[in-house]
Amino acid sequence: MQNERSSKFLYLAPRLLLVLAALLAAASSPLHGAEPRGGPPDKPPAAPPVAHLTVQLDWKPSAQFAGILVAIQKGYYQREHLDVTVRAADTAMAPFEQIASSTDIIGVSEAEPIIAERAKGIDIRAFATMMQATPFSLFTLKESGLTTFTSLRGKKIGLYGDGRRAIEELLRFNHMTEKDVTLVEIPFSLDALIKGEVDAMQGYTVDEAVRLNMAHHAINIIPMSENGYVSYAEVLFTSPAAIALDPSRLVRFLSATRLGWAWAAAHQDETAKMIIARYMPDGSLEEQRLSLAQTIPLINAETKDSRYGEMREDTWDRCISVFLRDKTLATPLTQKDLVDYSVLKSLDASK
Numbered sequence: 001m002q003n004e005r006s007s008k009f010l011y012l013a014p015r016l017l018l019v020l021a022a023l024l025a026a027a028s029s030p031l032h033g034a035e036p037r038g039g040p041p042d043k044p045p046a047a048p049p050v051a052h053l054t055v056q057l058d059w060k061p062s063a064q065f066a067g068i069l070v071a072i073q074k075g076y077y078q079r080e081h082l083d084v085t086v087r088a089a090d091t092a093m094a095p096f097e098q099i100a101s102s103t104d105i106i107g108v109s110e111a112e113p114i115i116a117e118r119a120k121g122i123d124i125r126a127f128a129t130m131m132q133a134t135p136f137s138l139f140t141l142k143e144s145g146l147t148t149f150t151s152l153r154g155k156k157i158g159l160y161g162d163g164r165r166a167i168e169e170l171l172r173f174n175h176m177t178e179k180d181v182t183l184v185e186i187p188f189s190l191d192a193l194i195k196g197e198v199d200a201m202q203g204y205t206v207d208e209a210v211r212l213n214m215a216h217h218a219i220n221i222i223p224m225s226e227n228g229y230v231s232y233a234e235v236l237f238t239s240p241a242a243i244a245l246d247p248s249r250l251v252r253f254l255s256a257t258r259l260g261w262a263w264a265a266a267h268q269d270e271t272a273k274m275i276i277a278r279y280m281p282d283g284s285l286e287e288q289r290l291s292l293a294q295t296i297p298l299i300n301a302e303t304k305d306s307r308y309g310e311m312r313e314d315t316w317d318r319c320i321s322v323f324l325r326d327k328t329l330a331t332p333l334t335q336k337d338l339v340d341y342s343v344l345k346s347l348d349a350s351k
Contacts, residue, residue: 052082052104054084060088060279062275062280068130068260072086081252082249096117099124107236107237116323118338127342128311131234133298137204139209139220139222140220156184157182167181170227172228184197194215210287240340243340243343247346262306265296
């Protein structure tokens, strides 16, 4: 009998377990037709549609734009649902007009041309900067012993066509006038300095200084940013319509670009190799390495942290004041006419 009851229990046990499981499931489930407590489960937010953006460079793809190039290659833009392409500078183009009439192009330029074009009525807005200090400098040969701007008193300074306003600022800052130096217009070449035709020449630390060093010409660098010339370099700008249409695109673009710059700064050798392999197959790897090393300190020269792209109102005021003082603007500008901080503010608020 005991064995018989045991066998029946073993036979019924699985069925009892199934019944109990069904009762528990029914007790824990909502009534038919009723919502679960607390409402339906939250659905994950829908991914934004892929946005297509073109970045119009003011030079060829190189180490100066490493943050953008890395963000493309590492898939940082793709993660932000962006399809980003870069376009090299083309002298046949009118990029400012084209960008002003578009909603999907981001331009890259120095601060001065942006100010000048905006004063002509070209409706563009700066919304971030890649370099928080300009690489614009003066170079002298190391053997000359000319290491400060005041040491150039009575000397010849070689300038390209776009350097005069900067030199005027340096003269004013150092309590000098044009009578204290001789300004010489030179072609876009290093020869005038190397051959001794001028005592100093203008150039970029990320370009000319690199090439001079590579050619084994030891030089002194006199940064214009330390001598009264204040300007942002490789400023990102677009049309007001592009910002109004979908500012989140630009926020996501900046977020990914910051990651690109952070990776480039931490992996400079790999970044230089990628730029040569992907964008400059006929270029010099050593030049890109040296150029990137000169560029990295400029991208956070003001903030000294990872908030790449940040701009300051007082810096822009000083940029604009040079034009207003010299009365070279077609129409007077205020910062409101030129700069839109909303993208940066949205990005910083999300952190």
